[in-house]
Amino acid sequence: MSPTEPEPDGSSEPRHVVIDGSHRRLRIVHGREGVDLPAAQQAVSDLLVAFGRDPSSEHLAETPRRVAHAYAELLSPREFDLTTFPNDEGYDELVLARGIPVRSLCQHHLLPFHGVAHVGYLPGDRILGLSKLARVVELFAHDLQVQERLTKQVADWLGEHLEPKGVGVVVEAEHLCMSLRGVRAPGARTVTSALQGVVRDDARSRHEFFALTGVHS
């Protein structure tokens, strides 16, 4: 399957472009097809008609454009450079970014889910620019998602690109499809986790990871 070909679930893997001939700086771009704004705008206009509204009224005239752009923004992660540094000091404890904001779209209802991610890793030969932990979350969150897949994609991606000794990812989110409608359970937060390597297999590392996230294992 080519990097840009959509997977059966509608998402596709991000690609990287080597920008300085080494593994040290990679430009990460997402492989998803861009949003067709004119088509999305027309579809929103049709939806307003289906809702019994007049899209030509002064109040709604700009709404199709606004909605199309809003969804395009939510479905388009920003490109970034994956910057790593040699782990010269042999740092061998967990590195954890706690409370990274998560904004994503539920693939079932196209409603947002939002919350935080805690992303940690146990370094191997290289350490990662800290901001990149939050950028990787955005890379996968700006998609039509389920929380389980988002959580695992972040962990798998870090494992593949950083080759650390271990990875841990926890996502805690509120799904508007569960709080505003349907079951109407506002405040219910779903917690998912994905662990790899030492963080999964070694009880002390796993316990330390969950202790640092504030999530009880």
Ligand SMILES: Nc1nc2c(ncn2[C@@H]2O[C@H](COP(=O)(O)OP(=O)(O)OP(=O)(O)O)[C@@H](O)[C@H]2O)c(=O)[nH]1
């Ligand atoms: N596993 C998982 N389920 C999700 C996620 N986001 C939404 N869902 C659920 O997807 C399910 C879709 O179920 P359906 O029964 O087809 O849809 P529905 O009739 O709108 O369901 P209700 O929300 O219960 O009214 C619901 O239970 C949602 O809560 C997610 O990230 N992960």
Ligand SMILES: [Zn+2]
């Ligand atoms: Zn939903």
